[in-house]
Amino acid sequence: MNVRHSMAEVTKLIHKYLRHDKKFPHVWCPGCGNGILLGALIRAIDRTGYEKDDIVLVSGIGCAGRLPVYVDFNTLHTTHGRALTFATGVKLANPRLQVIVIMGDGDATAIGGNHFIHAARRNLNLTAIIVNNNIYGMTGGQYSPTTPYGALATTAVYRHIEQSFSIAELAVTAGASMVARGTVYHATMLDRLIEQAIRKRGFSVVEVISHCHTQYGRRNKLGGAVDMLRWQKENAVRVEKAAKMSEEELAGKFTIGVLVDRDLPIYTEEYRKIREAARSRMAAVK
């Protein structure tokens, strides 16, 4: 299903969800993929039909971490790498709240790597959106855990010699209930992936391939925002199609779509059973 938005609809969404007093202009560079993600996120949330009061948007530190400031939900901008830990507390204190966490690749998988794998394993009903632009953008272009081998960064001027993480595959292995990968080029697909992730009961992850043309692109001579978007278009392969392709055909490409969707016990529901067990034990003592 391809949902297109008329200009009137877009305006309606802007008025409904954006904090237009004082919060703009935003901090992002012109052409950055974060704006496309913000649009996709708002459209996805709108389609799930949640009230603004029911949504808590949590973020870490970095370019993507600034996203919650612009939208009119309960918003929480935490410390670097720790967004999922705050989100865990919010969700456990009030499981009725729909908690969505926005992180960057360095935020989620370097300093926050431990929290990320344990959040996936624990399986609270949370949604983690990880914007992967292969670099630390806000601090000025240092290499991150997803910077490709051989690339250049301000802390890798002689070329990068580490292998990079595949965020989505890491999430699959760590035990997330749903894992998807999208790109900011495939914007309408991104809407749907985020919507599906929010609706998913359990820990869901959406890795969003984005571009940082000012820090990563410029340094690695990948062109401007448009060239980097074209790269996403040309190198993304839908998971369904990739299943039928050979390894040689897939070399240098990456898959987009839903990587895994499975039903696992949800923490808050399991904990409800713990409460019952504890209560009956207390009653027995009395």
Next chain:
Amino acid sequence: MSVANISGKQVLLQGNEAVVEGALAAGCTFFAGYPITPATEISEVMSVKLPAMGGTFIQMEDEIASMGAIIGASLAGAKSMTATSGPGFSLMQENLGFACVAEVPCVVVNVMRGGPSTGLPTNVAQGDVMQARWGTHGDHPIIVLAVSSTKDCFDITVKAFNLAEKYRTPVIILSDEVVAHTREKIRIPHPEEIEVVDRIRPNMPPEWYIPYEDNSRGVPPMGIFGDGYRYHVTGLIHDVRGFPTQRADEIVPFLTRIHRKISQNFFDILMVETELDEDAEILVIAYGSVARSARRAVREARKRGVRAGLVQLITLWPFPRQILEPYLKRVKAVLVPELNMGQVSREVKRINQGMTRVETLNRIDGNLITPEEILTRLLKI
């Protein structure tokens, strides 16, 4: 481990267990922690009792996560707590700073052990007094309370929650290995006998709510996630609406207010216990388990004709300068025994400004200072 209701009963508890009872009596419904000696019993008892009361216990992947989780839970309306010891406390410092700046009530218990680093994990020490004050980054006020007995562990934990809620700030409880593991008989009060303070919530229409607006108390009402008062919470210095700012005319009033909300309420926050202090010539200033030894030593000294007195500090930060100064003006000498190289004695010297003689008695071998050691010094002064 019993899950029975023990309010109104005489029970034999160790300090760590009494901390849990105090927290539950104060309305704690969320606990996140990571195991560490000698604080683990707090997590263990919480894991048994909280679910039975409808609350939530979670063992997180580390102390950083535990601190993050209690902040998140508090923002969603729970009274929350974590407990740790020195090394874990160090890990919590980053998020502790967040709780200060975002004004999130929560309670952090640090059961002190010998350090630095893994140090002396099963031995007593009081080496984290300055870490509790200055461990996180930047300028911020903090409330730190020290406990010396099982009864304290109950009472002061209730107070810690009340102060956290009242002033929208993290409150740190410094316990130590001896206090944590000493078993004593205490009576757990009935709920009606306990004063419980809850945070002030906004009651204006949501569109009128300004989440960080100053008022005479310096403590704005606190909206919680999901209650209709949507706002932005951040660790960045923010304007009255909670949004990041770099304007001097917004930065300065904000930082001044979070200091003022504590400083203008010093006398509500400062707690000491005194014994034989009225006519004392020599004053012992002590806290935590050492205060127990000091109390005994002061009584013994009196029997031997030495006019000794005790001021036991419960509030360590803000440092109770206003309470101590009149004593410093009056007494011949002050003795500060503590299980470190001199962290509170340094503070006493700072405020003393030559008014009297300040002597120290320090022990750093992992053992408690005995009443005899203090008495011997008192007889020599």
